[in-house]
Amino acid sequence: MKNFEIISSHIKASLSKSGLLLFLAGSMxxxxxxxxxxxxxxxxxxxxxxxxxxxxxxxxAPAVHVTAAMIFNYTMIVTGIMILISAYFVQxxxxxxxxxxxxGLFGLGILxxxxxxxxxxxxxxxxxxxxxxxxxxxxxxxxxxxxxxxxYIFICSGIITLGFLISYKYFIPSLGVGGTERWVLYxxxxxxxxxxxxxxxxxxxxxxxxxxxxxxGVHDEA
Numbered sequence: 001m002k003n004f005e006i007i008s009s010h011i012k013a014s015l016s017k018s019g020l021l022l023f024l025a026g027s028m029x030x031x032x033x034x035x036x037x038x039x040x041x042x043x044x045x046x047x048x049x050x051x052x053x054x055x056x057x058x059x060x061a062p063a064v065h066v067t068a069a070m071i072f073n074y075t076m077i078v079t080g081i082m083i084l085i086s087a088y089f090v091q092x093x094x095x096x097x098x099x100x101x102x103x104g105l106f107g108l109g110i111l112x113x114x115x116x117x118x119x120x121x122x123x124x125x126x127x128x129x130x131x132x133x134x135x136x137x138x139x140x141x142x143x144x145x146x147x148x149x150x151x152y153i154f155i156c157s158g159i160i161t162l163g164f165l166i167s168y169k170y171f172i173p174s175l176g177v178g179g180t181e182r183w184v185l186y187x188x189x190x191x192x193x194x195x196x197x198x199x200x201x202x203x204x205x206x207x208x209x210x211x212x213x214x215x216x217g218v219h220d221e222a
Contacts, residue, residue, distance in 0.1 A: 011093055011203070012203045014089045014092055014093050015089075015093060015199050015200065015202065015203040016199075016200065016203055017085075017086070017089050018085075018086040018089035018090050018093070018196075018199050019086075019195075019196045019197065019198070019199030019200035019201075019203070020196065020200065021082045021083070021085055021086040021089075021196070022082075022083065022086045022192045022193070022195050022196030022199065023192075023193055023196030023197055023200065024079075024082065024196070025079040025082040025083050025086070025107075025192060025196075026079075026189045026190070026191075026192040026193035026196065027193060028075055028078070028079050028082075029075060029076070029079050029110070029189055030186075030189060032071055032072060032075030032076075032079075033051060033054065033072070033075075035071050036054040036055075036068045036069075036071045036072040036075075037054065037068075038068075039067045039068035039071065040053075040054055040068040045176075045178065046176075046178050046179055046182065047175065047176030047177075047178050047179045048176050048177065048178055049177070049178045050118065050177055050178055050181055051072075051178070051181055051182070051185065052113065052117070052118035052124060052128065053118055054068055054069065054071075054072040055069050055072040055073045055076070055113070055114070055117040055118055056069060056117045056118045056119045057069040057117070069117065072114075073114045073115075073117060074114065075114070076110050076111065076113050076114025077111055077114035077115060078114075079107075079110055080107045080108065080109075080110035080111025080112070080113075080114060081107070081111060082107070083103065083104075083106060083107025083110060083192065084104055084107035084108060084111065086103070086107070086196075087100050087101075087103040087104035087106075087107060088100075088104075090103060090145070090199075094144070094145045096144050096145055098141045098144060099138065099141050099142050099144050099145050102134045102135075102137045102138030102141055103134075103138045103142075103192075104134075105130055105131075105133075105134035105138075106131055106134040106135045106138050106188065106192070108127070108130065108131075108134075109127045109128065109129075109130035109131025109132070109134055109135075110127075110131050111127075112124075112126070112127025112130070112131075113127050113128055113131065115127075131185075131188075132161065132165050132184050132185070132188070133162070133165070135158075135161055135185070135187075135188025135189075135191065136157075136158045136159070136160075136161035136162035136165065136184075136187075136188060137158065137162070138158070138188075138191070139154045139155070139157045139158030139161065139187070139188060139191040140154070140155050140158035140159065140162075141158075142154050142191070142195060143155055146195070146198055150194065150198055153194070154191050154194065154195070157187040157188065157190060157191045158187070158188075158191070160183065160187045161183075161184055161185075161187045161188050164180060164183040164184045165184045168180055168184070171183070
């Protein structure tokens with residue numbers, strides 16, 4: 001019983017940390033993008049501009065443009081670190097590398113996008129591609145740690161992200177480069193927000209966690 005209490009306390013703490021970090025990270029990215037767009041006074045539209053343009057300081061530009069770039073880049077850096085930390089806790093809890101690795105790569109990609117703005121080639125493009133692929137893949141593979149019906153929503157989110165990424169050029173005529181990019185990124189952001197909420201919600205339901213379920217000293221009462 002004592003061993004059960006130790007494991008239970010450890011898992012509850014890890015679930016709370018990972019869930020809170022993911023929920024906040026996804027929310028902060030969305031709000032960071034919105035805020036950066038507000039301060040970016042040069043012509044900027046959802047359809048015709050890449051999100052990464054927000055992170056490029058404009059030369060000889062008013063201070064407000066520098067502010068927009070700082071908001072965007074620092075948001076990416078901070079949230080990238082948050083997602084990396086949460087990926088560690090997800091692996092500690094569930095022991096599912098198929099889920100933890102893409103989640104960690106998603107965080108690494110976001111971190112890299114913040115460190116290397118859109119004018120730094122080829123690193124920005126490399127990290128952006130990593131976060132897009134990892135975001136779509138991670139949303140799909142998270143079915144291993146999530147119960148229905150949410151697992152099916154996450155799978156659909158991953159398919160949307162990867163589908164728009166692969167067929168990018170076919171959507172540009174109608175959605176523009178900016179609109180298409182958002183259809184790649186936003187489903188992945190909704191995934192980590194949803195996953196964060198899910199982890200926070202199951203911290204008292206040990207039947208979802210294999211580490212507790214498989215412990216010889218623990219009996220499933222469900």
